[in-house]
Amino acid sequence: MAAYRVLKDKPYELIELLKTFKFDKESYIAIRSWDKEKNFKKRSDVERAARLIYLLKTCFNGLYRVSSKNHFNTPIGKFSFEPKICNEENLLAVHDYLKRNDTDIRCCSYVELFKEIPDDAFVYLDPPYAPISKTSYFTSYQSQVWNDNAQRTLAFFCRELDKRGIRFMQSNSTAPICFELYKQFNITTLNAKRFINADVAGRGDIKELVITNYDIESVL
Ligand SMILES: C[S@@+](CC[C@H](N)C(=O)[O-])C[C@H]1O[C@@H](n2cnc3c(N)ncnc32)[C@H](O)[C@@H]1O
Incomplete structure (x- = not known):
């Protein structure tokens, strides 16, 4: 959100700084380890x-992953x-998009926003996905558990x-819990391309759910 x-x-300050960052192992390790500094904040x-944009562009498979100490620990990409x-x-x-639309960017739990959401709003939710298998660890990429x-x-x-x-x-995985929790709504299964998965078999084309409380076909 800060980014x-x-x-x-x-x-422009962001672009100027990004232009000075190099793609090599030494630079990657140095920039990645900023979050271990006592004064990182x-x-x-x-x-x-x-730093965040640099790491996501240069790390392995664009995977955002942190240790239990909340240190970014994805290795450099190939x-x-x-x-x-x-x-x-x-x-x-x-x-330009954020500025023109006077976008309000918050870092908080979605729950806190309920009262502020106007009645004519459209809400898109992209939560951490429910795991589809025992080897999928989508829920543990971050230090907090989902x-x-x-x-x-x-x-x-x-x-x-x-x-x-x-x-x-809402976007979510095809885990049985999603079908169960949203059975009263419209559930559409889509093919999505994913490059990030612990399990190689889970990369490439995978199925995902789009859950809506309106007829999605009517707006396609
Ligand atoms: C699948 S990712 C969303 C990715 C995002 N749409 C994007 O394109 O970068 C799920 C996100 O939900 C956030 N999250 C986890 N718990 C949350 C909560 N209680 N309220 C709001 N966001 C939460 C996580 O930090 C994570 O960034």
């Missing part, structure tokens, strides 16, 4: 945003081409949105 705020408010918001660390055109396009109870709380939230007549769309 999106920087993109909205300080895109005192680094500027631009530095932290640039590329057959030089990864584009600073895609200036794309960064400025995102900046378990079945968290999925149930989210389903409750969606039912509350529905009661208020607010349209929502």
Whole structure:
């Protein structure tokens, strides 16, 4: 979220810094280990945003993964081409979108937003996915756990949105719990391309769910 705020408010500082970051093992390890510094939080918001973008562009399979101490620990990626660390055109396009729409970027639990969501809003939810197999560890890439109870709380939230007549769309996995929790809503199965999975068999084309409380066909 902090990175999106920087993109909205300080895109040129961000781009200038990103342009100085190099793609080699030494630079990667140095930049990755900033979060082990005692004063990491005192680094500027631009530095932290640039670091995140750099790591996601250069790490293995774009995988955001942290240790139990919340240190980013994905190894450097393997590329057959030089990864584009600073895609200036794309960064400025995102900046322009956020600025033009006066986007309000928050870092908080979705639950806290319920009362603020206007009745004519459209809510898109992209939660940590329910695991589809014992080897899929989508729920543990981050230090906080997202378990079945968290999925149930989210389903409750969606039912509350529905009661208020607010349209929502949620992406999730094809785990049985999703079919169970959202059986009263429209569930569409889509083929999605995924490059991030602990299990090689889970990479490439996989199925995902799109759950809506309105007829998705009518808007396609
Ligand atoms: C599948 S990812 C979403 C990825 C995002 N759509 C993107 O394109 O970068 C799930 C996200 O949900 C966030 N999350 C976990 N618990 C949350 C909560 N209670 N409220 C809001 N977000 C939460 C996680 O931090 C994670 O970034």
